[in-house]
Amino acid sequence: MSNLWFLYLFFSALLIFTGIYCLLTMRNLIKLFIAVEVISKGVSLAIIATGAVKHSILLAQTLAITYIVVEVSLVATALALIINIYKKNKSLDIRLLSKLKG
């Protein structure tokens, strides 16, 4: 069972790395939120896999469902923000946001 746990967390770390790489290097706002989604997939996988291996799958499922609900709210709000930013700047370039003055 330990090997299975290693396998799942190994792939989970790969997903999180892929998402973080995209967050650090890309400039398109929608791409950045796709990266956040990829990271959240890695975290969900780690939660469920650890629950399955440690015989706490019911608790892990409730945590994963809570996580998915939070994720949906985040994405809905973020995409609404992106649409507003696009309508003001006519671009999805993240670098334009650095010119904002508070």
Added chain:
Amino acid sequence: MIIQILLLSGLVIFSILAILLKDLLKAALSLAVASLFLGIIFFRLDAPYAGVFEISVVAGLITVLFALTVALTRKDSEVKEARLTRLAFPLFFVIFLIIDGLVMKSLLQQVPALPAGPETGSFGEVLWKSRTFDLVAQLGVILAGVLAVLALFRKKEEDKDE
């Protein structure tokens, strides 16, 4: 074990495609396929409720939201990425793969064992009795999300009136 590895590889490959594809709509669809793989993995790990949520909400609803946003921002939405981003990704990925393989096993050995024994009861009992406050928090988060989206679009209408 082989099926698990294939499913996990599919998940990672489609996630990478979602990040590297230039067309945003194709990227969103790749993300949906990755969610589908994750949902199947959840089913195989005896987590059917999480699998259903993953497939219906993440693969379905979030993909629709992404597609809608891409459609609304399609004109002039192309952003020039740095050339090195896509070229350097395989190199960094392989380096991380090696480090991950070397370090993860020793990290897992340091995680202490959970004190509790195997779970008893049903999923409903755990969700409604043990994690009641999570449900309250979920309601709060959904309400906050709805209010935030409403506020963002209402502001836009006021701008039009002016």
